[in-house]
Amino acid sequence: MTTAKDDTLAVRISKVLAERIIAGAIAPGVRLGQDHIAEEFGASHVPVREAFRRLEAQGLVVSEPRRGVRVAGFTVEEVREVAEMRAALEVLALRQAAPHLTKALLDQAEEATRAGDKATDVQAWELANRHFHRLILTPCAMPRLLRAIDDLHTASARFLFSGWRAEWEAPTDRDHRAILNALRAGQVETAAQVLARHVQTIGQKPWQTSRLKATTRG
Amino acid sequence: MTTAKDDTLAVRISKVLAERIIAGAIAPGVRLGQDHIAEEFGASHVPVREAFRRLEAQGLVVSEPRRGVRVAGFTVEEVREVAEMRAALEVLALRQAAPHLTKALLDQAEEATRAGDKATDVQAWELANRHFHRLILTPCAMPRLLRAIDDLHTASARFLFSGWRAEWEAPTDRDHRAILNALRAGQVETAAQVLARHVQTIGQKPWQTSRLKATTRG
DNA sequence: CGTCATGATTTTATAGATAATTCGATGGGA
């Protein structure tokens, strides 16, 4: 999680910057001057450039040639986009992972859900939530898919921390338990549907959330 | 398509290398020495490193810290993975794009299909095929999704060129026309299902293809 | 025969120089 020593310098810089962007410490649209950042990290500008490329691949910054990089702004449309992509990909991963899910894994997932219950701040909750999703999806054994989902999770976390999140505690826990119950009963399709709706719901604005819950499962 | 002049040098290098990897000119697992490539392009190693990062983001190379980059090897599982991801994401894109599809766009897509009919080599066919998919998906207006699909297309093209492709002409054209007909009739769900099956079929090994066609959508 | 050390190759990082774009200022025109 925190800057492994054997990582290359560029990776460490990209991780620190990613944390800041996700946490909202750097506002969207802000230009990232490479000399400024290089000076802050006591490095030169070359590893900073590499860090920029990594962040660009994750969709956290946008790079305009000869005009530098800016923190990617996220509009309502982009938030919806990430949610839809997560829904599509996580459903795929769950379907492939389902045959390989063991009771031990599902128990671990339930424990992650409980950890989310007890979370008092958003960071702890997000950690538990991501842990839950990772536990039930990893057995699909599709590395490229899992990496894509992970990038979408970080994008989700970004606006989750940004203040205009909905009430996330109750419905999420309910959905998580519903997914686990369906999986334990062998009803993969039901679990997939709940997962899709669950992911799409997160990241809705509060008023949209309530309206969507009313028409739920239309 | 070919190395726009206003692109940065790193982008041009990454495009050339991507073409080579896709065309199979560089075998999977081969180490890419940055000095060697830099010398070939008459550049230094810094833009080469940036090009490596872009290729890594596309999944065409894998980078081990302090040990250089190697051309990503693609196994049968990885090919299946890319096909499944494409199916999931393209279906999503098509559903969102459907309301914005105009008759003019569908006509252009049909023309792209005809271009695929007339293609004599794999390169030309792949170009027409990608054009078709892009035409019917772009109106979804989801840039992140479209970029992800595009990366998956290049990954698909890689093993399409690698020799162990199935007979790709006839079934593809039939699927394309079926998709267009369904879209013209307003049957978005039908079009989405055909598209999903179509994408999953491409990239199957020949014997798998025939078996899958027999048990269609089993 | 195994292990350790040394050398060569390769990746990674730093510093300096070059080119391009943006912002600000100044001058001309309405």
Added chain:
DNA sequence: TCCCATCGAATTATCTATAAAATCATGACG
């Protein structure tokens, strides 16, 4: 007097060249 255009300076990205760290291989010694 105000607005627009053009020119210039400064900021910024990009590239080249050079040095340092690390890994792998080879060979010698125990």
